[in-house]
Amino acid sequence: MASYLVPFDSLLCMLLGISFTVWVTLLLVFIIVPAIFGVSFGIRRLYMNALIKLFEWATLRMERRARETNQELYKPYSNGIGIIAKELVTVEQEIQDLRSNSSSGPSAGGSGGGGPASSAEFEVADIFSFCRRGVESIVDDEVTKRFTPEELESWNLLTRSNYNFQHISTRLTVLWGLGVIIRYGFLLPLRVTLAFTGVGLLVVLTALVGLLPNSCMKSYLSEKVHLMCYRICVRALTAIITYHDSENKPRNGGICVANHTSPIDVIILASDGCYAMVGQVHGGLIGIIQRAMVKACPHVWFERSEVKDRHLVAKRLSDHAADKTKLPILIFPEGTCINNTSVMMFKKGSFEINCVVYPVAIKYDPRFGDAFWNSSKFGMVSYLLHMMSSWAIVCSVWYLPPMSREEGEDAAQFANRVKSAIARKGGLVDLLWDGGLKRQKVKEAFREEQQKLYSKVLVGLQEGSEYCCHQGGALEDQDCPCDQTGPAEDQHCPCDQTGPAEDQHCPCDQTGPAEDQDCPCDQTAPAEDQQWPCDQTRPAEDQHSPCDQTGPAEDQHCPCDQISAAEDHGHSYAQRGTMEDCGQYCDQAGTVEADEHSYEHTDTVQDPKCLCDWTGSVDDGGHSCDLTDTGVQDCGHSFKQTAIVEDPGCS
């Protein structure tokens, strides 16, 4: 019996060997070599066209089946028509129509029909418009649907995007099964292999190029290496990309901004041009890639602690942009991934840098595979698996003509202008909402704006009224609310949130340093006010501020900052670990053996030096007593809370 198996065995080995060789050759010839030279055989486009025909056929079958069983197919949002049709009238207009239409109640001044309402009149019916708008937003709102994958009109044979399960016939099920086998059995392993090849080559080759001295040759080689590796990654995802208007491609010394849908955006843009990436330094595999890349050409990687410091970030970006030999910086101003049906608010930080902006619009075709990364639901690995088991990633990239900030335009307005241009080109909805709403709640300030609008309607625009702010310029009336157009000079106005609040009683306006003595820290710049709490971003230079918990507190009266050694000559207290500093350290955890003073408030410490605590001062040469009752008698001095101790030496 064994004799049969031996030739069979060797035959099997031979077959395996041959198929492996064939496989590798095909891979090399059809995928890797074209990637190196940037040419394409057009295989992917053929594949794409075949898929489109397949999807249309699948949808027709489902519709036919639905008609047979006399049921309706679920149709998602199609062509922008939602569940409801919203009125396009503003709240003010609606309420004013209400006033002019109803004949009940007196109306001083101008009679109904157009024009502003002229008397402070409340109609019980006013709540109707707020109520209706509220319920409309419950049924269909502009924001929450941007954080889930786009719904498709026709089924693309993926389980993840099917809403009409009960209409699947046998033929479709077979087709779907075939699809699963092809995608998971053939495409996925192929793509994973390519991905590893691409990333591996990137790391190795950029490290090699990094060894060369800085020269023309180095940047040329670095460009070639980067492009080649990104092209392999593009093939690893079966991404079919169409680039439009390549004459507007970003050049050195500028910033490239694009709408953000997924981490793949970077690969898509970088396979057609060279960019300097911006990001936080990560650990692990990504960290290795980052370190390798930066050897070949300068990218801008920030440490985690530097990310919070806006000025530092802005400075580094400006420096990079000002240097014409460095590559254009690639930034995604939305800050988070949006589902590619809209463009949300651009953060103005990147638009404050004084240089040319090259906008780019990216639009994915969701039929072949949805590229949106819902980072609150799926992790990176899960997401990549989804990507690699979809049919393909099909997208279009438009390079828009460069834009610069105009006279009299501030960063936020410029950001909005760029955003609108990108939205128009990509066929996306232009929203003013912040992408951060994916995870955070909306700011109270927006609700206050709505309340203000309504109050304006209610109270009208009478100049003579003692309660009306005239809303044109600086308010001089003590009881008017703030006019929100310029600095509020009125002592009782709330902060106008557009400029520094100069009113002593205004809360901090959070846009610039609040110079008001009673304002809390504005959290954006060092608090220069003596009474302010620390702004938690910089060392508090205020004598009365508590410690800012991020850097050494130099304030004499600050408690310990709980993180690092406080080198304050007064009292500095670290709350964990022993400190061996020449200064004084308070320690809540264990015994501290410092050269000079150590502070502890739990146990008795037998230190050669003195114990200092943070409760009260004791007349003993400048140090305060400790909290505990038991006195400590050590070589140095110990202090009880109960009595004043006068020690000859240190305390």
Added chain:
Amino acid sequence: MGSRASSLLREEDIEEIKKETGFSHSQITRLYSRFHSLDKGENGALSREDFQRIPELAINPLGDRIINAFFPEGEDQVNFRGFMRTLAHFRPVEDNEKNKHLDASEPLNSRSNKLLFAFRLYDLDRDDKISRDELLQVLRMMVGVNISDEQLGSIADRTIQEADTNGDMCISFSEFIKVLEKVDVEQKMSIRFLH
């Protein structure tokens, strides 16, 4: 993964909701899909946090009161039936409906049910009267800090004066209806649902 919401709703449920609320089959499936996407906890019911996650509702001055209207007395969760029942108040009124419900109770989207919905936004303690305090609370929610207490108080007093007919310094439901008799409530409290 994906939205398979429509397959989780059974045909019998859809029929019942259709009878109770008057929505069409496709409207119910689309609203179920919306309910499902708001339900982050995926437990078949919405909590107050789920509603507050909608930014446009969170900035609405009356947002909290509207959310409250969805929840029955003392409960913290609303299921799909309850959700649809409340939304049904906002269906436009159609003339031929008057004939359909001759022997059944009044449809949810009748004029007086719409008015009752609005009345309940004011009347927090459900004692069927809007007191001066309740009116002031709603006014304060709508204007924020922009109008002084005195002026707001006088607005409230004037409104009660105009509406109150039996002199109890409160607005009852019938007085409420009378004040609004000239207002086109059907149009103002209706949402245009598409198929």
